[in-house]
Amino acid sequence: MKKAGILFLSLLLIGVISLKAQTTRLPYEQIMDNDERPDTKALVTQVTSMYAFAWDAYKRCAWGYDDVRPISRTSHNWYSRSLLMTPIDALDGMILMGLTKQKEEAEKLIFDRLKFDVDMEVQNFEVSIRVLGGLLSAYELEKDHRFLDMAKDLGDRLIKSFDSPTGMPYRYVNLATGKTRGEISNPAEIGTYIIEYGILSRHTGDPKYFDIAKRAMMNLYSRRSPIGLIGSSINVETGEWTSTSSHISGGIDSFYEYALKASILFNDAELHEMWQSSLEGINKFMKDTRFNGTWYGHVDMNDGQIKKTAYGSLDAFFAASLAMAGDIETARELQESNFKMWMTFGIEPEQLDYSTMKPIYPSYELRPENFESAYYLYQYTHDKRYLKMGDLMFRNLIQYCMDEVGFCALADVTTKEKKDEMESFFFAETLKYAFLLFDEGRTFNFNEVIFNTEAHPYKRSAH
Numbered sequence: 001m002k003k004a005g006i007l008f009l010s011l012l013l014i015g016v017i018s019l020k021a022q023t024t025r026l027p028y029e030q031i032m033d034n035d036e037r038p039d040t041k042a043l044v045t046q047v048t049s050m051y052a053f054a055w056d057a058y059k060r061c062a063w064g065y066d067d068v069r070p071i072s073r074t075s076h077n078w079y080s081r082s083l084l085m086t087p088i089d090a091l092d093g094m095i096l097m098g099l100t101k102q103k104e105e106a107e108k109l110i111f112d113r114l115k116f117d118v119d120m121e122v123q124n125f126e127v128s129i130r131v132l133g134g135l136l137s138a139y140e141l142e143k144d145h146r147f148l149d150m151a152k153d154l155g156d157r158l159i160k161s162f163d164s165p166t167g168m169p170y171r172y173v174n175l176a177t178g179k180t181r182g183e184i185s186n187p188a189e190i191g192t193y194i195i196e197y198g199i200l201s202r203h204t205g206d207p208k209y210f211d212i213a214k215r216a217m218m219n220l221y222s223r224r225s226p227i228g229l230i231g232s233s234i235n236v237e238t239g240e241w242t243s244t245s246s247h248i249s250g251g252i253d254s255f256y257e258y259a260l261k262a263s264i265l266f267n268d269a270e271l272h273e274m275w276q277s278s279l280e281g282i283n284k285f286m287k288d289t290r291f292n293g294t295w296y297g298h299v300d301m302n303d304g305q306i307k308k309t310a311y312g313s314l315d316a317f318f319a320a321s322l323a324m325a326g327d328i329e330t331a332r333e334l335q336e337s338n339f340k341m342w343m344t345f346g347i348e349p350e351q352l353d354y355s356t357m358k359p360i361y362p363s364y365e366l367r368p369e370n371f372e373s374a375y376y377l378y379q380y381t382h383d384k385r386y387l388k389m390g391d392l393m394f395r396n397l398i399q400y401c402m403d404e405v406g407f408c409a410l411a412d413v414t415t416k417e418k419k420d421e422m423e424s425f426f427f428a429e430t431l432k433y434a435f436l437l438f439d440e441g442r443t444f445n446f447n448e449v450i451f452n453t454e455a456h457p458y459k460r461s462a463h
Ligand code: DMJ
Pocket: 129, 254, 314, 367, 368, 369, 425, 429, 453, 454
């Protein structure tokens, strides 16, 4: 009798505890756990209309400039003359989404106004991934030779940045004079050219672009530490590292991304080896499972010790790379952390201390990487969990970042205070990856393309 009483009480207690656990599940966790499937056709329509809405903001407030400032309803140029960053970055998205009127507006602007024979210094990396990258994907999608002519003109100006003693490019180059500046650079700004340059080589028949971009990557990689890691800052004249901090975050991220993607796109064994051995070092030293999930921290390139438990919105790309490389299990684990980073605040911070889950840098720059990784994982697994992640994140974008005119970055994800900024990658990547995720392959075949780091797609096959 006594025993039966204890058993009854224990069962009751277990029942109460599990009921409590169920009821304390956060609303988003309940959505993730239920069996429902997001209405992806409706989401595609919604993303497309948000794209048109954001383009309208550019048209009304910043026509002909690089970017729109959505709160002040003003415009912004990166340099003394506009390079039409937003129209170029937005163009292939308009083509994919069937926004024909907007596509024609952007194209007309580009053909009427874009020129590169201008005496101004530009940041090699940013102009390459956005402008060169955008022109080349527009050429592949539209087959209009004017895009390729412009890409070649730009490529021939940017390539002068590689004229350094080590073959690693300077950060800045003058488009008219070819004068370079900025010998202290970083792996991302040294090793994120081979996709654009390789595609330019493919379409012009001149191998020099691919060769010069690959040489820069190899020359950087040859300076890795004995344990196979690279630092975050290096002098391109002397080849000396100026920072030995090693991570997958901004400043290094797309070097790894390009080693992997270019090895596939150009079937290149040396780049494959570069990716494989880099991945071994990353997983051995940076992967950190001590704090409720899988994260990648910041280590020193020489001893591999974790120095900073930091991970951020830029790092979220790595789940996509892992999935593409075939490690679906780690990719899934990392995407759970990416999603946790987002949902902890309702939108992700620029950088997080994953040991405390407190923001280090609290802004949100309208970045795409979390959507990108959800898209890749959905393509590789067809697990609706990733559609649900995308659905929840997209709702947050509308809730917190949408303004009367366009979308805004956030100064602080904890207060949701807005910033007067809408970078061109919001079109090129954030909304495009959301669209492609919800498209579920209905109109666009993931397996036929490789995306550059700004989400401009190129055909895998040369034919
Ligand atoms: C983009 O310009 C590119 O994805 C780059 O590789 C990293 N930063 C932004 C988006 O966050």
